[in-house]
Amino acid sequence: MPVPASDTGSPPKSNRVARRRDRKVADILAAASEVLAERGYHDTNLDEIAERIDLSKATLYHYFPSKETLVMACMEAVGTEVNGKLRAIAADRSVPARDRLIALIKYQLDTIVHRSPHMASLFRQPLDWPEAYRERIRELQREHYSIFRSVVREGVKNGEFHVDDEAAAIHNLYGGMNYVPVWLRPTRKKDFSQMSQAVVDSLLRLFMSPGAAT
Amino acid sequence: MPVPASDTGSPPKSNRVARRRDRKVADILAAASEVLAERGYHDTNLDEIAERIDLSKATLYHYFPSKETLVMACMEAVGTEVNGKLRAIAADRSVPARDRLIALIKYQLDTIVHRSPHMASLFRQPLDWPEAYRERIRELQREHYSIFRSVVREGVKNGEFHVDDEAAAIHNLYGGMNYVPVWLRPTRKKDFSQMSQAVVDSLLRLFMSPGAAT
Amino acid sequence: MPVPASDTGSPPKSNRVARRRDRKVADILAAASEVLAERGYHDTNLDEIAERIDLSKATLYHYFPSKETLVMACMEAVGTEVNGKLRAIAADRSVPARDRLIALIKYQLDTIVHRSPHMASLFRQPLDWPEAYRERIRELQREHYSIFRSVVREGVKNGEFHVDDEAAAIHNLYGGMNYVPVWLRPTRKKDFSQMSQAVVDSLLRLFMSPGAAT
Amino acid sequence: MPVPASDTGSPPKSNRVARRRDRKVADILAAASEVLAERGYHDTNLDEIAERIDLSKATLYHYFPSKETLVMACMEAVGTEVNGKLRAIAADRSVPARDRLIALIKYQLDTIVHRSPHMASLFRQPLDWPEAYRERIRELQREHYSIFRSVVREGVKNGEFHVDDEAAAIHNLYGGMNYVPVWLRPTRKKDFSQMSQAVVDSLLRLFMSPGAAT
DNA sequence: GATGAATGAGCCTTCATTCAT
DNA sequence: TATGAATGAAGGCTCATTCAT
Structure with missing residues (x-):
């Protein structure tokens, strides 16, 4: 009983992965905007953003290559x-x-x-x-x-x-x-x-x- | 003897000292305002202010107890x-x-x-x-x-x-x-x-x- | 049935798998050597090696247990x-x-x-x-x-x-x-x-x- | 009984200060060279250099504006x-x-x-x-x-x-x-x-x- | 087997502030 | 008063490595 006809190799996975990633990016963006809104650019640090969504600071760099880019x-x-x-x-x-x-x-x-x-x-x-x-x-x-x-x-x-x-x-x-x-x-x-x-x-x-x- | 009548003894000196101090404070304030105006609060650091008036950063603390106070x-x-x-x-x-x-x-x-x-x-x-x-x-x-x-x-x-x-x-x-x-x-x-x-x-x-x- | 006489059952598959694996290992080694040669040890990171052969960094760890081992x-x-x-x-x-x-x-x-x-x-x-x-x-x-x-x-x-x-x-x-x-x-x-x-x-x-x- | 003729205002102090600074710079250079010699550039970190001469890492920046400059x-x-x-x-x-x-x-x-x-x-x-x-x-x-x-x-x-x-x-x-x-x-x-x-x-x-x- | 995601540890750098001289 | 020296705390960024899927 292999794979249903409607599903094909990688695309589905790629889709799911992309969706998950997009959701995460959205979460990060939301958290970042929140902190940014509360503290302003200079008083916003990546640790706080990361903490809000229960992520490690390093993980943010999985999604955004720099603070600037994120902001x-x-x-x-x-x-x-x-x-x-x-x-x-x-x-x-x-x-x-x-x-x-x-x-x-x-x-x-x-x-x-x-x-x-x-x-x-x-x-x-x-x-x-x-x-x-x-x-x-x-x-x-x-x-x-x-x-x-x-x-x-x-x-x-x-x-x-x-x-x-x-x-x-x-x-x-x-x-x-x-x-x-x-x-x-x-x-x-x-x-x-x-x-x-x-x-x-x-x-x-x-x-x-x-x-x-x- | 341009000392105010009400003061005697050390006060005359105190007067000069006070004047000197006030001038210095004014200089610092001017420099700080300048830097503040040019760079904005977060990009202003005490080193730059001190440097502009040819003073040591540590000396600023003789006149203002903190950056906050100075600003x-x-x-x-x-x-x-x-x-x-x-x-x-x-x-x-x-x-x-x-x-x-x-x-x-x-x-x-x-x-x-x-x-x-x-x-x-x-x-x-x-x-x-x-x-x-x-x-x-x-x-x-x-x-x-x-x-x-x-x-x-x-x-x-x-x-x-x-x-x-x-x-x-x-x-x-x-x-x-x-x-x-x-x-x-x-x-x-x-x-x-x-x-x-x-x-x-x-x-x-x-x-x-x-x-x-x- | 091009299977070596000495091996039976799974080994044939194991043979192909091994060959495939060896080729991959060779690819990785080639890429790694390239990067190593271009950048030197300290400026070589696993991401770059992985990227060159269109592989995930994590996958490298299927073939080599550490950067040291790979180098x-x-x-x-x-x-x-x-x-x-x-x-x-x-x-x-x-x-x-x-x-x-x-x-x-x-x-x-x-x-x-x-x-x-x-x-x-x-x-x-x-x-x-x-x-x-x-x-x-x-x-x-x-x-x-x-x-x-x-x-x-x-x-x-x-x-x-x-x-x-x-x-x-x-x-x-x-x-x-x-x-x-x-x-x-x-x-x-x-x-x-x-x-x-x-x-x-x-x-x-x-x-x-x-x-x-x- | 003011100041001896041979000594004048700032120069002497400036001299002492400069000497002291030079000595410190020499110490830092020595420590840095040592670590550099032991570990090579990439495995040398400022913490270790600082520690060897019993200084804070931040203090190194009082003498050298960057790791590069120090090296x-x-x-x-x-x-x-x-x-x-x-x-x-x-x-x-x-x-x-x-x-x-x-x-x-x-x-x-x-x-x-x-x-x-x-x-x-x-x-x-x-x-x-x-x-x-x-x-x-x-x-x-x-x-x-x-x-x-x-x-x-x-x-x-x-x-x-x-x-x-x-x-x-x-x-x-x-x-x-x-x-x-x-x-x-x-x-x-x-x-x-x-x-x-x-x-x-x-x-x-x-x-x-x-x-x-x- | 393959990979996206996650992270701990580490590094360089900045800066307001303190202190001995 | 003046300042060189010193530093703790913090922040951005990198990277080898692990893990769930």
Whole structure:
């Protein structure tokens, strides 16, 4: 009674192995992101990541050739996921630009608050990384940025938005959206989610021409 | 004999000594701030600070009992200076709130860009420090924040500004003002100074009720 | 049924298996020798050897119980091969001792240069190995040495050679023959092959009584 | 009663400190050379060096910025000392070239045997070092080589020596002189010193035209 | 037999901090 | 006051070896 017809030599095994490996990689990435989010890049050490998933530090090197690579993988994961979600939101032209922008902002706020601002700050800090990584990060940032910009532009084009200086407006949008005073976070998560709507409303003013100041 | 009348005997010497010591402390603080601004907290080590002022690392410990203390002193210096300047601007009630707010924003933008965002990020990163320092930093931040808030409130009170949610508006003001993507800074200093006015104009919309959207 | 008469039942299979195993062992040995020759002992790791023959590192342990054993096997292979060839050359008494010595030297020079001096240096470096291996290496060296010595002795006996101190002469022969400044090798392969004849000629002087010095 | 005229401010202290430092550096160098000689480069670790002179490993970094630098310093020390001594021997033109060559060889033999062949092998192994160090090592080697060559040339010029191919002759001289089968060394130190004269005599044949072969 | 996974032990290096002078 | 010297603790990385599948 040999092997069922549906199964063939190595592929199945290879599949299983690959799946198992992928799961492990995902676990590591999750743990690493967690620690990274809690401690920031410099205070994150491989021992802690390893310990969280009950692995030896050396084993991490079975999956990632360096700390840098591991961290970069975390950023890649977060970056592509976030950009993907944002792109999906931005792409639905049946929704008014304003509403899409609101959705984008809310998603971003949620991401920042829940994934922790540390993760976000990884994208802004000039770590001494190999140029290849730097470039990839910039790429992810440009992508992220361009999603917001595209919706803003559509809004401007169809009269939903009015800006004097698009770059400045988006700069401020970015700042407001990503501003999370890390110090306060642990004790004020609730406040932030409550403030969420108010923050969004306020940010929208950046894209509306001001009325009379009385 | 330029000794203060109230002191006799050793105090005169003590005075000179104190002056000398204060100058040294100032030198150290300046060097430390410089390195901190250039490299960021984690890439700053005492050797480099000491070397810049031609001092031995061990000597630093005559003036500051720990790296934490030294860095904290830098933050204290910057924080009180900035807060002082801002307070002076905010205090002049002869100037319309709007103009004062503009001045505050511009000063803050300049500070961020010229003192380097690294210094600013020190105030946002959750270093693993003793609670006493953490509290002092929060205090400086609250002070800083309250200056902006006071001017905003005045503006609201006298009808210059209109906000739906003061906290949200100031949050966004803060974000926009402090947002400096560290990655891009070195190559885009010019852009930032050029953008300065546009950013200010855009931020002001946060405090003006939006007009008709078409 | 190509089974040897003496074996029955499982042995046939065992035979094939053994052959297969032997071939694999040979492959591994070849790869290991290659890496050893390229990188030297300390810069050779099992991963690289395994990779070259498209095998898992763990699999190496099916054939060799340790890195030491594997390296020793390489040395055994090289040692016995070289000693075998040399012995064959030395054994042909129809050839004058002098010509045989020349052939021996040339063969050794070729071996050093082509198999790389790294391989040769394995025989000279005092690796922290179990005494058993050390002893085996000494044995191979003694064997190697004795081949040269035997030809030299024959030459001395039949008047082809003249030496004052056989041991010293052979020592110097050895040194000259095995001396390959590793640093220079990659860029000077040509020089070495060109120098080959000159080196041999020079070495022969060790075995000829000097003429008048003026 | 202030300071004696002969003593001035910092220099004396600086002198003492420098002396103390120099002594320590010398101690470290000695210990490092010892370990290097016993174990070879790859099996030498900083812990052992530090331990031998009762220092913390971290302290070594007070004197040498890296393992490489420390090892290089050892080589520099040995290289310059040996070259210096050899140069002194070679320079005395009142002595026949032949006698000077004998002295050179004997000094080199002694050096190899007493400082251990490991030290010598450092000069021949292609460690993965920064090019700057590689170049310096080559320089020391060239210097060393040129000393022997210069004496040989003088000998050839004044008829003391006869060679067919100078390069080949020196190559063999080098090989014979530096050939010390490390494996055997610990047990045969005596043999080597006894053989010393015989080896020298044998090597001299490289520089004398062979007489009739009977 | 083959291999992915896991790891302990070890190594080089950094750095804030202490201390004797 | 000033500093050279010293160090413990920690961190990133490598590698031969083991083991379950």
